[in-house]
Amino acid sequence: MSEDAFSWELFQQTPIVGIVRHIAIDEVRQILPIFQEAGLTTVEVTMNTPGAETIIREALAKYPISLNIGAGTVCSEADLERALEAGAQFIVTPVINKKVIKACVKKGVPIFPGAFTPSEIYKAWSLGASMVKVFPTTALGPAYIRDVKAPLNQIKLLPTGGITVNNMSDFMKAGADGLGIGSHLFDPHLIAKQDWEGLKAHFQAFVKQLSNNALTN
Numbered sequence: 001m002s003e004d005a006f007s008w009e010l011f012q013q014t015p016i017v018g019i020v021r022h023i024a025i026d027e028v029r030q031i032l033p034i035f036q037e038a039g040l041t042t043v044e045v046t047m048n049t050p051g052a053e054t055i056i057r058e059a060l061a062k063y064p065i066s067l068n069i070g071a072g073t074v075c076s077e078a079d080l081e082r083a084l085e086a087g088a089q090f091i092v093t094p095v096i097n098k099k100v101i102k103a104c105v106k107k108g109v110p111i112f113p114g115a116f117t118p119s120e121i122y123k124a125w126s127l128g129a130s131m132v133k134v135f136p137t138t139a140l141g142p143a144y145i146r147d148v149k150a151p152l153n154q155i156k157l158l159p160t161g162g163i164t165v166n167n168m169s170d171f172m173k174a175g176a177d178g179l180g181i182g183s184h185l186f187d188p189h190l191i192a193k194q195d196w197e198g199l200k201a202h203f204q205a206f207v208k209q210l211s212n213n214a215l216t217n
Helices: 010-015 026-035 052-062 079-087 098-107 118-126 141-149 169-173 188-191 196-216
Strands: 018-020 042-046 068-072 130-136 158-159 179-181
Touching: 010 068, 010 130, 010 179, 018 026, 026 042, 026 052, 042 052, 052 068, 052 079, 068 079, 068 118, 118 130, 141 158, 141 169, 158 179, 169 179, 169 196
Parallel strands: 018 042, 018 179, 042 068, 130 158
Antiparallel strands: none
């Protein structure tokens, strides 16, 4: 595997996509080493975060083999171009954009498009999605993932929205193939206080829950 490619092996070690949204570059520089030390492996930087391309480039330069670095909130072909130019190793969208999905499939870049209903989820998968980001799962919870997986068990699902350290095991047990987690993972209060030790312990709690879940399954 080349250093600039997405590593499924890394992702599967800790199947959480940590979503960096509207976090300042200087803070991200402080957070990423802690993120990596805690055992987390995959970061999505949303393209509507100020300096997103710089964050992606810097992270790739610093963590070429220990982190997967991708771009999120990719809504258009223009967003995709910017993300890939910055070196994004995977792409996440909040919606189904057929052209964006097809372009990623053609380039061999993993794409996790956002979908909500079973029909949307199936459409995203049939267009070539590597995993389908089920978004938002805040209101519907783990039971929705279980219901969708019953008839569509071949589709890899990445629920995103409302996932916390307390309910993440329920999502995994319901059949999730990974979890997209934003502010519940990148705790804004700990970041505002620059409590990096606290943030590391917070990250480790998520990693521990995944390990516990793996042991009980």
